[in-house]
Amino acid sequence: MVHSRTARRRWTAAIGLTGVAALALSACAQSERDGDSGAGQVGGTLTFGAAGAPKLFDPFYATDGETFRVSRQMYEGLVGFKPGTAEVEPALATKWESTPDGKTWTFTLKEGVKFHDDTDFNAEAVCFNFERWYNQKGAGQSDAVSQYWLDNFGGFADTPDKPSLYKSCKASDPKTAVIELNEATSQFPSVLGFTSFSISSPAALKQYDADNVVAAGDSFTYPAYANEHPTGTGPFKFSKFDKANNVVELVRNDGYHGEKAKLDKIVFRIIPDETARKQALEAGDIDGYDLPNAADWPGLKEKGFNVAVRPAFNVLYLGINQKNNPKLQDLKVRQALMYAINREQLVKSQLPEGASVATQFMPDTVEGYNGSITEVKYDPEKAKSLLAEAGASDLTLNFYWPTEVTRPYMPSPKDIQSAIAGDLEKAGIKLNVTSKPWNGGYLTDVDQGIPDLFMLGWTGDNGTPQNWIGTFFGRTDNRFNTSASPWGQALADELAAANSEPDEAKRKGMYEDLNKKIMEEYLPAIPVSHSPPALVLKSDIKGVVPSPLTDERFGPASKG
Template sequence: MPKSGRAKSGTVKSGSAQPGTETPALSRRSVIRASAVAAAFMLAGCTAEAADDSPSPAPAATGPAGPRGRFVFAAAARPVTLDPALATDTESYRVTRQVLEGLVGVDPLTSAPTPLLAKSWTKSEDRRTYTFELRRDVTFHDGEPFNAEAVRRNFERWYTLPESVRSDSLMYRSVFRGFSDTPKTAVYRECVVEDEYTVRVELTEPLDSFIPALAAPAFAMSSPKALTDAAADALTQERNGRKVSGYGVAPVGTGPFRFVGWNEDTVELAAYPEYWGEAGQIGTVVFRTISSPEGRLRALKKGDVDGYDLVTVNDVGDLARNGLQIQQRDPYSILYLGINTNFPGLDNVLIRRAVAHAIDKPAVLEGLFLNGTKAANQFLPEKLGLTSDSITSYGYDVDKARELLKEAGYDGRELPFYYPRRVTRSYLPTPEKVYARLSSQLTAAGFNIRPVPVDWSQGYLDRVQGKEDRAFHLLGLAGSYEAGDNFVGTLFGRYTAEFSYNDPEVFTGIEKARTLAEGQEQTDAYQAISDRISERVPAVPLAFPISALALSPRVGGYPTSPVLHEVFNRITLTDS
């Protein structure tokens, strides 16, 4: 089964438009005037409210002094760090995508890899060596040249990251497996400068997802001088209760926007005058944190912001009545119920299967997710063309769940269930309500659930991905590049504290699948992995959620992307 939009192996030549010249893509995504489609969402139970007649800001223009438009985006949470190599959260990446760029970009129509800072690349016959020809007209925002040495310095920095700044969820660890202190497990070998604008990357084994992965924001190029000057690998500062480096609060890249400032709930960027691509209309970008969906909706209606992500079902009617826009993405994320297989009792696969049988997924989703959201029975989105038809199916069956609990000898032990509060994620728009439904279903099947609510901003990710004493947790994964490894590899490719799942058969299968070229053999390998995961139940996949943005009428075009590669120099503004 072919994968949707995947680039073929071999030589990639630069022939696509520069990022600034691409027309914001629609593909299968929908750009909707909310007033035209509100009826489709009314089953969600939206209630009426009077329209807000506040005027929209004036449209932007591009003049002799460069872009002069201002775009204010309401973010659902504060960024954790603006150093993309150490970031693991969507809101951090949303900012860093504007400031930094990688060697590889994302096609706006298919999400396939396209040239960006690399004009082209070739790979060797053994698929272990990649040679990149770089753009010659690029500078970092601090005036330093972008060249092969800069690329080498970035790769070496990722490879030699000190253990003190690493986390289990780092993208580098997921893709390249090991660091310089664990060379036997590392997929990266070295980066060699061939000339000023040619660089060669050597891998220890073939990695089919190497090029797609380089489009992920974690692999954006930072100014080597800025990394050194700001001691990027020393977490000596604190921001919003988290340790960050000096570089993590003032990044320097090659992107269309340069960093201006970060003050509590606000990050400001400005158009970089020497940007190599098309400047576009936007001269100033402001990210303003508004944690509640209701607050983001009010701010858009009043004209205080120009857009926000993570539209909820309850927003839709209000957006419609106020003539605002909804722009929808193709589904490319997974919501799941995580299981700590080290928790007493949950080390028994029969109890984990009872969990799966106890959950009525359509009932969990009903009225809480946007139309088009599908219940999931595996962890690979349909977009990848890797889903398995032979997956173990756990239909909703309370009696079967009770039988399995009895057979396993479940003694009624209390099971702490962690769920986030005061946050909206692309895969989890209403965490408290989703938790309530899951908890009710599990309780009805005989599980003794103890709720453990944790504010997202108070380290929820650290607590559910660490060694906290928990049985269950709610979380998800938003895909950032097109490969099966982005999902099953990130979640289950190695032992992590999140699931405490130790399954050599799955680990070996994922390692093999990563080395296979695109084709039927690779598809079969990923399907076998999905089958094994479904049998062992280290987590229960719940949904492939639809995510959507809300935009002011003054926004004429916005570059929606399933992998969230949404760079704001491609926004167009018009009269409302």
């Protein structure tokens, strides 16, 4: 699902990560390859246990964490995030400034940078990428293909009924790119740190027909660039995707413009089952994996593995589809669902230490969080009373939950679903429960509005409130189908107004007010919890800093 600002509009987005230094597995010094005696050993292969296969290798078309994990090792954007935080820092741009109205941004670019195909990175390459994104056609405009563009920039060049935040890009000289927006946004320039908006080689994009996305029913086929020839500026280059053996291999980019990677290779070994990943780590077959089950943390630590716990920069929610069942359009019914769920017990029994009940759709480290919102406590009798008042005591709902997945906010979907379903049934709500694989029908059914209730969540891309509630409710054609409710468009309009407000103090107040209205007047879904996910690595892996954004970079990593 955005993420140095000018002095006028600076948000450090330092999200209260006072313990991040302690969470880092180890910081790396300058590479020995560059003449420093550095702490990290040069050479070797890091094998990482991935929960799923990457969808493709063109980050602009990516929407899932496993694809982003691989892509961010090969690509860079104009800005990035300081390791261990959500604070924006320079990447391919060394500095930037905006006009007072927040609509024109001038980026000074790093010089001497080459793409993996040895072509030059410069302002023309930056503008080529922006124009490519903005001028997507046909299947490329699908929400399932260009989701991050649609969520953050809006429409395309040929969609006048759906205007875009983006207006133009001009290369003033090779090291200066000027980007014009149609309106100010709280998310600029941090949105350019998203992996989706990494800069690709224009030559490779053209050579390998990068925009030739073809729809086939509900699925899509992607061109050679996305499958075989990803070309960025990052510390690692694409080597191969061995689908027969479920292995993705990246190799060091010896022409990298910054500190060279210490590792020779990174291998992503695809192991969908979390228990199997744990066994592979213990057997020495892999060097680490993401999202270990919280119940396994103590045992992994006892065996000498580094279990790095990230801050809880996410939210799990129970989605409510406004479209299918008219009774769900009644606020009292949605409130009854919230009273019916024992979220406090769920947090204690199903989530790791440090998890908390969510009072709204963002954690308290995001600016715009409203501390005056009172937590709704578990009260099944209140739930029954509200259902009776709404004439919905006989409510029957279709409840979907995902299999074959582990998410930072949802470590055990089956157990969490069981707890929620049990609570709802105690309140007299009848459920038709359906489970489907995460990438095998679940997300498709949710996007098509089939379930009445569904379990999903979000890990923030940055520290801006628009990246949270704006992503969820800024469009009425969302997973909650808020277009079916009389308040859906009003909420989208209010979010747009807050996002385009250039005054920081006023904007913060607008988001605080919106968080209160969302919980007390709209309640389009039910926020459940914030949960701290972990990353586990062998003790000889150094230089990986756990990120609240799950934005770990392996460039500084070393082995042994």
